[in-house]
Amino acid sequence: MLGKRHPGSDQPVNHRPDERIEHMDGEPDQELDTLLTAIPEGWSRAEIAGQAWGVTRATRAGGKVISLNAERLGDAEQFGANVWITSKGPVLRPCEVPAEKVMRFLRAAAKAYSD
Numbered sequence: 001m002l003g004k005r006h007p008g009s010d011q012p013v014n015h016r017p018d019e020r021i022e023h024m025d026g027e028p029d030q031e032l033d034t035l036l037t038a039i040p041e042g043w044s045r046a047e048i049a050g051q052a053w054g055v056t057r058a059t060r061a062g063g064k065v066i067s068l069n070a071e072r073l074g075d076a077e078q079f080g081a082n083v084w085i086t087s088k089g090p091v092l093r094p095c096e097v098p099a100e101k102v103m104r105f106l107r108a109a110a111k112a113y114s115d
Helices: 030-038 099-114
Strands: 042-048 051-060 065-072 078-086 089-095
Touching: 030 089, 030 099, 042 099, 065 099, 078 099, 089 099
Parallel strands: none
Antiparallel strands: 042 051, 051 065, 065 078, 078 089
């Protein structure tokens, strides 16, 4: 429902609240932050497990939202996620996939970009 908010919060209700990854005990998610910095802004190509992927990173809202989209080149697999940069650290909001799938991809992509 458009405009629905979490009780006592100005944050919108996420369709998969159990799938988000965020800071624990008030500590920022350092791994997510590190992985995000490894992904270049704009569109780029990454070779992951012998397969070519197109990865798009777009920073919006004055740096407070990062959108990530990944598409395996040559077939139809694709997924995306948004990362909200909050005062307490990044919050991962995957789009229709489990958060761990996004994190596994980010780990592999960060390694591919550093090689």
